Amino acid sequence: MTHNHLDETPLTAKIPADVDQPDKLMYGLTGRQLAVLAATALASFGAFTAVRAWLPLPMVIAVVFPVVAAGVVVAVARRDGMGLDRFALAALAHGRTPKERVTATDGVAQPPGWCRMRGQLPAPMRLPVRAVREDGVLELAEGGTAVLVRAGTVAFALRTASEQAALVAMFGRWLNSLDTPVQILVRARPMDLSGLAWHLTDTAAELPDPALERAALDHATFLTDLHRSRALLVREVLIVIRDHTPTQPAPWLPGRKRQAAREAGAAVVLRRAAETERALAALGITAEVLDADACTTALAEALSPGEPRLSALVGPDEVITASTQDEEASR
Incomplete structure (x- = not known):
């Protein structure tokens, strides 16, 4: 007696998408989250002891509550798969990083003293x-x-x-x-389908049958229309x-x-x-x-x-005599 096992559901196990996620130490919280909560507790206690002698209890709670809420949100909330503290640090680093980079082996030269520059100089591009x-x-x-x-x-x-x-x-x-x-x-x-459409148009006349030639030209027209109408x-x-x-x-x-x-x-x-x-x-x-x-x-x-990518680049030992457009014009 044989059994068909093709449609049987295999054994499955849940694996987190982030395999590098940190370990949970206490109450489902990581060491980073516990550190943030501990710092929040210390800051809240310091604020409480600093103002409790001068203000009534309701106002003391009003002062301490934003500190506690901010610490809990930073420790627990996530944005784009990362904690808010790491997200804030990444946003700060992104804000301080130059947005424009240029190829400069010796660095970007500073403008002369008489030139008033607005904005920030581009940074040299360091390729990996x-x-x-x-x-x-x-x-x-x-x-x-x-x-x-x-x-x-x-x-x-x-x-x-x-x-x-x-x-x-x-x-x-x-x-x-x-x-x-x-x-x-x-x-x-x-x-880019333009190259394929051009190849079909250029080689359609070499096909042995006129019906094949018409089919190739129709397909080239379809590819051209598809390339122009869709991204x-x-x-x-x-x-x-x-x-x-x-x-x-x-x-x-x-x-x-x-x-x-x-x-x-x-x-x-x-x-x-x-x-x-x-x-x-x-x-x-x-x-x-x-x-x-x-x-x-x-x-x-x-x-x-x-x-668009550059094409028809010459080798390091070849001599550039004329551009492709000049050659086509001379013909």
């Missing part, structure tokens, strides 16, 4: 990536190396309960195999695999040792990227390690999302 190797390894400015892996998606909701459980188990095994932090970035970026977005999943081995040893070390350290870090992240590809392939997810050009494009899109 120092260099991009030909094999796609990113040398980080703070030390260490990283590799970007572009991954596809899987239709999880269309699977049966047992298939979903198997996918979760395999994904969990990959997560448990990681020995360093890994960042999974899911973002939506604009999608299309495509979902992209990037996995950032890092190696925390420093790639910037002490400057007094010989150049060979510094280069050997960089090569060792690059080999580690490339091996981990290959293991990630194999683990995701078992889930039916297509993954690829980005090369130097793809990494540069991903970084440029992250810094300037939605802006």
Whole structure:
């Protein structure tokens, strides 16, 4: 006698979304919350003892109550997944951070004394990536190396309960195999269909049948209208695999040792990227390690999302003789 286990509901367990949340020490409160409440209690007691000899009890309560309420709200309330004290510190840091940054290796020069400047000078942009190797390894400015892996998606909701459980188990095994932090970035970026529409229009005449040519032209027209009428977005999943081995040893070390350290870090992240590809392939997810050009494009899109990318860039040893527009005009 056989049983069909495809539609059986698998065993489930609730796991908090924030796996790094602090431990609860007392009465369901964390150490940070207890510290805030203790500071609030001390401040309230100090205010009570300072004014109780001069004011009647109702007015003393009116003075102490805002202090107690503010401390309880700061300790218990949350905003965007974080406590109000951390949120206030983050807002203060954001307010003090320059909003405009420019590329300046030697820093932003101060204006002359006779110039009256309004506002704040832009700050120099400090990119976290120092260099991009030909094999796609990113040398980080703070030390260490990283590799970007572009991954596809899987239709999880269309699977049966047992298939979903198997996918979760395999994904969990990959997560448990990681020995360093890994960042999974899911973002939506604009999608441009004009290139595909132009390709269909340009190659439609080469099709062997006139009906196929008309179908290709109609599809190109549809893509052009769709691109003009809708703001299309495509979902992209990037996995950032890092190696925390420093790639910037002490400057007094010989150049060979510094280069050997960089090569060792690059080999580690490339091996981990290959293991990630194999683990995701078992889930039916297509993954690829980005090369130097793809990494540069991903970084440029992250810094300037939605802006057109530069194309047809010449190499460092090539000579720029004329622009593409001048060449087309001369033809």
